Amino acid sequence: MFNMSQLGVFSHVLFVVLMCYCVESCVQKHIHAQVPEMLEPGYVVTQVNLDGCGVGPLGLTSSDPAFTIQMDGTIQAVLLNVVPVDGKSFWITVQDHQGHRWFMDVNLSSTGQVSNSAVLKRSKRRWSPPPFSVKENGKGPFPKDMEMIASDTSVNYSLYYVIRGAGVTLNPVGLFSVITNTGMLRVHGPIDREQYPKIVFVAHAYNVYNDQETDSPLPITVLIEDENDNPPEFSGPMVFAVQEQCPVGTVVGTVNATDKDEPNTLHTKIRFTLQNGTNLFRIDPSSGIITVSTNTLDRETVEKYILGIEIKDMNGAPDGLSNIGRAVVSLTDINDNPPTFTETSYNGKVTENAADVLVLRIPVNDKDLKNTPNWKAVYEITKGNETGNFFIKTDPVTNEGLLYVTKPLDYEKQPTVKLEVMARNEAPLVGTSAIWQKVPVDISVENVDEGPEFSVPTLLLKVKENVPNGTLIGIYTATDPETKSSNGINYYKLNDPGSWINVMGSTGELKTAMTIDRESPLVYNNTYNITVKAVDKSQKSGTGTVVILIEDVNDNVPKIPKPNQVLCSKDGTRGSILVEAKDLDQKPYSDPFSFQLGSANAGQWRLTGATGTSVMLEPTMDLPNGMYQVPILVKDLQGFGEEQTVFVQVCKCAKEGECAPQNFSTTLGVWGILAMLLGLLLLLLLCLLCILVCSTKGEKLPMADDDVPGGMLLKSNFEAPGEEVKDGLIIIPASGADVMDSFKGGANFGQKQTFGGSMYQNNMQGFLTTNTLSSGQYNTGMYGSSYKKYSTLSTMDGWRENKIQLDKKLVYFREEAAARFAEDILRPYGYEGVGSPAGSVGCCSILTDQESLDFLDSLGPKFKPLADVCTSKSQRGGQ
Template sequence: MAAQRVAFLASLLLMLPRFGEACVSKSIDVTVPSREIQKDQVISKVDLECCRKGTLQISTNDPDFAVKLDGSLYAKHVLHIDRQRSFDIELQDSVTSMQCTIHVRLVFQLNPLLLRQRHGRVRRAVFLRRQKRRWRPLPFSITENDGGPFPKFIQTINSEYQQNYTMVYHLTGGGVDTSPKNIFKMDPKTGKIYLLQPVDREEYPVFHMTVMAITIEGYSLEDPLPLTVKVSDLNDNAPKFTKTEFSANVVEGSAVGTIFLKLNATDRDEPNTPRTSLRYKILLQQPDSKYGRLFSVDEITGEIKTKSDKLDREEWDTYTLTVEVRDMEGKSDGLFSKTTVVVHVTDANDNPPTFKVTQYTITVNESVSEIMILRIPVVDKDLANTNASRAVFTITKGNDDGNFKIVTDSETNDGLLYVVKPLDAEATSQIPLEIAVGNEVPLTGSSATRQTASVIVKVLDIDEGPEFVPAVKQLWTNENVAKGKLLGSYTARDPESKSSDGIRYRELIDPADWVTIDAKTGAIKTTAVLDRESEFVKHNKYNVTVLAIQDGVPPRIGTGTVVINLNDVNDNVPIITNDHLYICENGNQQFVNVSAEDLDATPNSAPFTFLLSDSPPEIKKNWLISEKMGSYAFVRPVGTLPVGYYEVPIMIQDQQHRGKEQILKIMICNCPNNENCAGKLASGSAVLGGMGILVMLLAALLLLCLLLAAVALYCGGDEKKKPALYPETAYHQSLIVSNEEGGGQQDKNLDALGIPLTLKDNMVTSQYYDNQETRMGQGPFSTFSHTDGMKGTSSGRIVSGNELMNINERDVYRETNVTTQYSQADMGSANLTTFESNTLSRRNSHNLMDVLRSRVEQVYEEEEQQELGMPVDYHQDYRIEGAESVNGSVGCYSDARENMGLEHLNSFEPKFGTLVSMNR
């Protein structure tokens, strides 16, 4: 025990002087002899005199320890320390107000017996010492790409404890045992560090490692030491451009100093050193220019700019530059690399378009429009198909009336001159035009002005048809005017003579047949009551197209439009639109919505007045009108009415108090499952029982039997073979002639003849003729004459719009050879086409012809009854040549078809399928 006390006191004596310099250190280690410290036991002493200028304020951040004014560090109560412990001593001088923090770490004393066994002697224990720098100055560096020899010594790391203990050193971290491995190694006995191979700074600029020093017994007397090794840079990397080739565009004629490209280059060497200080330079320009170097480069920023304003795409559109970048601030000993810059000179509108020909003379017929009369080519040196070369034409003189327009052909870039409004040779026979040409973008870098060309347009006089003045005639009248009322007149005149003599008029398009026009005076009168609410009236306007015909060879025509503006008359009353309504007795809506409409216009229509009838008196007692909303109102029962059907008379009047009493039918019913009355009635009426279906089938069978019996009685019951009405060759030998006495009748009911004629876009098609004739008129006026072996002769006149037609039909049945004649005459703006055609008649049975002839006779008889008016006394005689009579029973024709020799019908072409089916 005595020996232990002596050793403890000796250790305390050794501790005290070692802390005389504690104030100059920011950290101290205090070695305690045991894990248990008694109350007020001084474990260390800190010399504070070197830090004191005035009075010191001393404190600790550990409540278990305190410091006296003389620097003694003691425990405030009994402590048991089972682990490493640390705390801070805070010092503040009252004079200088300086603050200082001393970090204290408590460490345990090594076992002296264990040390003695290992080393053969016991060194004097050091319980408290000032921490000094035990390592070599850090960090240190190595040079990249060192040439060796390897391993090459670079540094030694030693611990102060090496004087008293046998230490073993270990090196870990990047470059040793983690990637990259095997760059460094350390001698565990001496602490020497060796470099094993060259290092590339651009790949590994710095290494972070850790050195550990432990005793041979395994005690760690030192904290792990961070070791940083920096790799010094050499100029071993040449700068490189970010691209192997750069491309840029610059507009021709750009001003000097126009920047159009910035080069980028990088150097892997250490930044912010001369080894990465780059300079740019243009070495070569291809092709050369007569103006010298056209481009320059900023040696520091790498910006390429124009050095001259003489760039001309038409002279050369592409330049190739060779550019160098060099480090070491561009000095000759610097490393360098090169790149290629391709400069494309883009087009600017610096070349105006020019006319190939600057003077033109052309001839144009008057009255033509929407036709191209001239193509004007131009030349532009700028890049094709760009806004700098696409031509834009303008008529600068001579087009005051807007008769012409000029556009650009997108494919050829030519100017296309059009006549858009008819010219008048009587007004002017020659029109001088001036046409200018430019581009879509303004000219740049040039003082040239737009070039012009002159065009002389000579107008040829053509005999034109009559023209209406004005082209659209406005007339006003009230609807419902009496028949025969004069609405006005509409006349045309000859454009050359300005006279209306010899011009006849007729209506061309009259959708509702409401008007007629006097053929000589052009007076327009009504032929029917005009109705503003008619489907033919749009926006209170009724349009009629009038035709003017001027006699001549060929005849000439013109058209005009009459717009009849109809003023509304209160000729309609409001009408209920929904007169069958339903009310659910147990529903939420105990009213019906009654709506009405009036075809008249304001003020002869809505808002309406809804009134209940005074008769019978029960109506107003049981019903009430509420919430009138202009065109509808709500009708509701007063109180609760029994389920049933009610007829409610209601008067609806317009704003002029014109109306009539109407019956509103209302059903009040019980609606189970929220089903309304209408749905209930519909669902009930949709059910048909089995008996009902049976009765319907029996009735259908009975009707069929009655029809069969009637047919049998009508056609006779003789089962004998009926003789053929005609010999098998009758349709080859009989010549049927129809003579007509008198002047003939002008047929105005073409549709009654049963001859389908369709007119579409100046085309006439007769669908039932053997040799179907279709003729496309090339103008607004044409006439035709058609002779057919089956239907006879058709003649008429077709006007533009296919509205004017005059056709005579004669029943002539004969066979003839095909003869077709066409004649065409020029009518100025219209072409007159006349054609006549005689066609081969179809082979057909006389029975079929008899059916068709009977149809024609019926039509004429109907016309006589209607007193269509014959020019003279009319008598028609039908005479038949041949052995057999064509009169026969049409009704029983179907029964005799087996004995009539109709096999020839199988040889007809498909287009006669309808007639064949009629004969069968």
């Protein structure tokens, strides 16, 4: 039975569960368990099945602090409890990793039966003991007895105990064991807590007769008690930096340390102590934060500090373990030191008229960090450089000031220059009352013998254009800087683009030599420049410039730049054209212009819409197409002008300002017709001349068939390889047996033969003597004999010798040379290879007394067809 207060608690729990969570519970909502009236610490009430709550970590809490729920779902008493007669109730909260929460009511009673809704059977007997602890690094002898476990089922059964898991069958294997018949747990060696802070294994109780487990397995947790066996250790960097002259309390950095012993105990409570530098720094004993205890840190005095730091556990107790390390504190630079000059003043020398030269190096010292903006110097000339003759910059390597003369100095005007130079840094000064320093610099100008100097570097003269030649327009003289006199100085002209000015050598007078024209392209912006040179007795020289400002006169009339115009004729409308005029003169000698038609206008044109520089020209009547000349008088503002002619082409336009092409019939005039008639007459005379020439017969010139050397008639369009050579083409004459005997198988000489419509003059001619062919070189050695010079032979002997050599040649080309001369073969029509330089073998060549038979060596590829024919005939017995 529940009292009213318990009933109210349960009602509230049920209301929260119903209102806050609609997700289906992963555990049962109610658990009833029968327990003894007195619950000792460690008593296992029951076990909740958490398999349906997922695989993530669960949050398990009990509303009653006298009970706890372990991660495996075991509900266990942690305090001594007395269960009332009417029972005891509390609830368990289960929360998964997604934030879902469920509530489970637990009802305990000392009487009655357990509800069938329990996940596991209740523990019928109580295991003992509860979780216990073992000191790490325990000393032997081993094994040592720890605790005894026992199950209440031992009252009814004979039991033996078995343990499994971490420390037994898992790492660290063999650390624990159990005496099977008594349940005494034993430890077999020292344990390192830093490696195994807690060991959990499972104990089982079995019936010795049937080996059946008589009770639920009991998880046993062995807590390893910590021993202060690990000194603290430094962790993280121990290199710090802080700005010099920083205020007191500025944080330098934090020293970090760790201890492997059990957290949140004295074994890991570390105390930090500074061993040196305590007058400049301090360290917080518990946090390890280093701060500055003075504002006098000076990087230029000490740039780096090394601090000894002790860390000790047990909060610094004498029996604590300690360690010592070193922290490095570097001071960062600030610009608290201005650059200082090494001398109180500086002196330098420079030659007059010198420019862009280094005069002086000014060194400085700076204690700040080198090559930083706090150290790099910047120089300024604060006095004495009003004329801009000097320039100073910094040498990036040495940090010195480099003083240059950029504009020449004049000894006669200023023999000594006094300057003041200031040196500062790129960064402003901080943390100091010092200011930027200045130093005086005296520069002595050394005198040199200088050339003449003109009175002014540039002389401006005003001259009207078109002044007469020889007009004096000005005088440009120079003086010697040393003597201040112009005596002995001569003047010359260096530059005069148009040769308009003459310079008088001894006086410096400037006179016109040619007409000065303001409208000349040599004039720019109404000015014309010349350069004059002055030379003294020592041949020193100086130059000056004369700028002539040319004043305009009215020497140009307005001109019409486009006198040729096109007027497009349109049906029903009269066009107009714009006539513009230009005048090279300036105002008031130019526009506005006045326009007036000339006397020869005849009333065909009129002027309208005049402006200052243009006027519209339009016809007063419809004009036929053609060319018209319109005289127009154009005058400037002063009434100075002349009459000019505008040529107007009136036509139909294809596009604006361009006449369309005209038909021939419309452009053909009287002269065109006359030209056509003249051409026809000339053509008729040419025909009559041709008829007269063709009717005149020429004399026939007989071709003498004598012994005069002749030629060979060939078709002009004939292509290689030549006429076809056949056996029937070798014709033997009816007479001349001696010739037959002397040249059997060869060509017939001295006869006219016609082959294929071609006439050959076969008189004996000289054979070509060229012996170089496209396919190789022939010589007398090829045929095994030497040729005789023809001048030593009679005519008949010559024929015989020719026959012999030709026979050998034919055999060579037929047999021996077939492989060597690959091109000496028949080619198809159209072959355009290289032929024989000896010419055609279809006729005879001229033979003279001075020539030998060497031509046989030069018979090339074209000779092979004849060789084939002649050799075949010889094999058939033909002679």
